[in-house]
Amino acid sequence: MTAITIDGNAVAAKIRNECRERVKRLVARGATPPGLAVILVGSDPASEVYVRNKIRACNDVGIRSLELRFPPDVSQQVVVEKIEDLNQDPSIHGILVQLPLPPSFDIAKILHTISVEKDVDGFHLYNVGGLVAGGTVFPPCTPYGVVKLLEHERIPIEGKNVVVVGASNIVGKPMALMLMQHEATVSICHAKTRDLAQFTILADILIVAAGRPRLILPEMVRTGAVVIDVGINRLKDGTLVGDVDYAGVAAKASYITPVPGGVGPMTVSMLLYNTIGSCERWQQQVTIPIPTSGISSLVAAN
Numbered sequence: 298m299t300a301i302t303i304d305g306n307a308v309a310a311k312i313r314n315e316c317r318e319r320v321k322r323l324v325a326r327g328a329t330p331p332g333l334a335v336i337l338v339g340s341d342p343a344s345e346v347y348v349r350n351k352i353r354a355c356n357d358v359g360i361r362s363l364e365l366r367f368p369p370d371v372s373q374q375v376v377v378e379k380i381e382d383l384n385q386d387p388s389i390h391g392i393l394v395q396l397p398l399p400p401s402f403d404i405a406k407i408l409h410t411i412s413v414e415k416d417v418d419g420f421h422l423y424n425v426g427g428l429v430a431g432g433t434v435f436p437p438c439t440p441y442g443v444v445k446l447l448e449h450e451r452i453p454i455e456g457k458n459v460v461v462v463g464a465s466n467i468v469g470k471p472m473a474l475m476l477m478q479h480e481a482t483v484s485i486c487h488a489k490t491r492d493l494a495q496f497t498i499l500a501d502i503l504i505v506a507a508g509r510p511r512l513i514l515p516e517m518v519r520t521g522a523v524v525i526d527v528g529i530n531r532l533k534d535g536t537l538v539g540d541v542d543y544a545g546v547a548a549k550a551s552y553i554t555p556v557p558g559g560v561g562p563m564t565v566s567m568l569l570y571n572t573i574g575s576c577e578r579w580q581q582q583v584t585i586p587i588p589t590s591g592i593s594s595l596v597a598a599n
């Protein structure tokens with residue numbers, strides 16, 4: 298069997314075209330265009346690239362972007378106060394803090410300062426809780442992109458055995474919750490899983506987000522499985538690879554995503570999608586019933 302390569306660039310471009318049309322419709326109705334604030338603390342080289350791509354993508358579809366850069370030694374309070382200002386700014390509909398943050402930062406404090414209505418990354422506790430309870434205001438962009446890719450290829454999820462390798466807050470955990478919502482049977486594996494292959498071999502759909510090149514070898518994959526590679530690893534020679542031995546696994550799988558050109562471009566498109574959704578909600582004055590005092594006391598207690 299030779300796998301069909303899922304063209305993430307093509308699907309992401311299609312979603313971007315839809316985003317461009319939605320922005321045009323908003324502006325034609327006299328609304329302010331959607332606005333996204335992107336906060337970068339420090340100069341992590343990978344984060345620099347991600348932020349540049351996000352800003353470029355905003356410009357491409359007509360979203361107004363605001364890039365805010367802070368030196369690595371900025372105090373957390375300065376960033377918190379900037380987020381509080383942005384929460385009040387009616388021209389900003391999405392706020393994103395690029396991760397990772399410098400080690401001195403309390404990531405939870407930063408993420409939970411972002412207003413739930415503007416949390417286009419979907420990392421706030423309220424949005425995470427929404428995922429658990431079976432609905433969320435903003436689905437996190439990377440797992441949302443994976444679901445969109447599966448839907449675009451008309452790959453059924455319901456009733457399938459899905460194995461997610463990697464249990465991060467950004468990808469693995471929300472991915473598993475979203476797929477449960479689609480009525481898949483989901484197993485989550487992680488760095489401490491013993492004999493990973495005994496799980497991966499059972500997967501109808503295998504989603505890998507572990508950040509380890511060549512973690513998944515052909516003998517770990519069932520013939521005909523769908524393999525989604527979320528990993529992005531830069532090798533010493535500068536090449537970008539995923540977590541899956543692409544050539545070996547492609548000879549066995551039914552579908553596979555390449556790296557680059559698979560899930561990566563989808564993450565950016567879903568960020569645009571969430572930002573425009575936020576602006577549309579704002580225009581329609583759709584309120585989200587958020588128990589803000591409850592959430593802040595919960596965050597404060599942690």
Ligand code: GUN
Nearest residue numbers: 393394395396397418438
């Ligand atoms: N760092 C790696 N992935 C992401 C992401 O999806 N959002 C943010 N804010 N930071 C990241």
